[in-house]
Amino acid sequence: MNPDGFQGLLTSTGWVRGVNVIPFLELLGLPDSVVNILKNSQSGNALTAYAMFKIATPARYTVTLGGTSFTVKYLRSRGYMSTPPPVKEYLQDRMEETKELITEKMEETKDRLTEKLQETKGKVSFKKKVE
Structure with a gap:
């Protein structure tokens, strides 16, 4: 109760x-x-x-x-309960982790797009047709 x-x-x-x-x-x-x-x-x-x-x-x-x-x-x-980290520091840490994760994902996506563009570049020609 x-x-x-x-x-x-x-x-x-x-x-x-x-x-x-x-x-x-x-x-x-x-x-x-x-x-x-x-x-x-x-x-x-x-x-x-x-x-x-x-x-x-x-x-x-x-x-x-x-x-x-x-x-x-x-x-x-008395040590029966732990003290939580300060909220400001906790949020800053989470924001930093999220920023790093997003940056990594963006780099991976950029690398994949660059690879795909290189592959496609060899297959597609953008030359003007001569009539």
């Missing part, structure tokens, strides 16, 4: 089980229109859990991205 899914599972479990989140929402300074919908709702914990899940999404994503960055740095420092 990805870290964001795990966080969502933990937080949603608390909200579905009936944790009173109204004081927390008021503390966050959410508009009264949002808080009142949840306060006066007859749908119970399901609506509260869904609303809290949506409200917490940006924070969960932030934690996921930060946690992933930290984890990658940690694993690289």
Whole structure:
């Protein structure tokens, strides 16, 4: 399970089980229109859990991205992950290889055309016909 899914599972479990989140929402300074919908709702914990899940999404994503960055740095420092080459150098190397390959192919094509022209030159005459 990805870290964001795990966080969502933990937080949603608390909200579905009936944790009173109204004081927390008021503390966050959410508009009264949002808080009142949840306060006066007859749908119970399901609506509260869904609303809290949506409200917490940006924070969960932030934690996921930060946690992933930290984890990658940690694993690289311990030697469990290799460091990729810098993108600029990688692209320059690939471009140079491609340029060399294209140059070789062009030389081969030029040589074959020259050979064919030499073969054809002996077979075809471009002299004017005398009438």
